């Protein structure tokens with residue numbers, strides 16, 4: 469059992485009872501709205517959007533098989549990552565533990581919030597060792613960051629090791645599943661009842677093709693979601709985002725098609741990379757990108773950049789020396805990068 473109240477920062481704990489977000493109330497009909505200093509002109513953009521996002525959450529709940537009250541939506545997962553620190557971590561006192569290498573946002577927002585960040589290296593095949601990670605935790609560790617499928621490595625973390633962390637660690641475990649749609653591994657979203665200390669992150673920015681609308685979603689037990697709702701900026705999800713997200717959810721079969729095509733393309737690209745002279749090794753992937761170890765990552769990166777093709781150079785990250793992370797593009801884009809790399813000649 470975790471003691472959620474005890475985990476929350478004292479100043480946030482105090483907010484809880486009397487304070488209610490103005491936009492978190494069930495909407496009572498406003499026949500004439502003269503209460504919020506809005507402008508009566510320029511409909512429909514003149515009104516503050518619903519803070520409860522009922523339509524969006526109802527659709528998500530149905531599609532994802534969770535309760536509406538187990539959903540929090542943020543201005544991208546990026547906002548949710550920041551909010552996790554602000555709810556749970558006392559600056560200069562608490563710390564967060566994370567796998568390494570992984571998404572850079574966890575370390576960035578630790579620094580922003582003046583919270584100590586403790587990266588624990590994955591094994592050489594990029595796997596999580598629960599015991600090793602748990603050893604880095606102490607009584608001031610409030611958050612553990614796991615990412616599966618992980619970036620930039622592309623692999624999923626072993627379910628058994630994630631379970632072990634979640635069952636043993638006495639703080640919050642965040643499982644960032646930004647790439648879950650590309651993976652065969654079932655989402656931890658389905659197991660919230662088992663793990664009261666788990667927060668699962670999804671995003672509209674990757675498989676859903678909605679990076680521009682900035683929408684991230686956290687799934688957790690209701691008591692945890694209430695904490696996010698207590699401290700989020702009012703109206704954090706703008707009307708245009710809510711409308712566009714509902715539109716995407718209506719077209720979810722398109723998203724399944726895109727995902728299928730991207731996975732086929734990924735496998736084709738990975739095979740092609742394996743046969744390139746400049747490539748040493750391609751790592752297994754469960755995402756819409758893959759990690760490739762090159763003979764000389766920097767020079768391949770520069771060669772591609774000169775031709776206007778940008779890939780992600782992760783050679784400076786631990787365990788990723790000479791590695792490039794390549795996102796799967798459209799068929800034409802993939803064909804182009806392969807064509808250009810076949811002409812790459814480092815001697816020139």
Ligand SMILES: *Cc1c(COP(=O)(O)O)cnc(C)c1O
Pocket residue numbers: 543544545546547571573615619644646670671672673679682683684
């Ligand atoms: C892209 C990404 C994010 C950020 O998602 P947004 O919803 O666009 O803010 C978070 N975590 C991981 C692992 C990502 O790859």
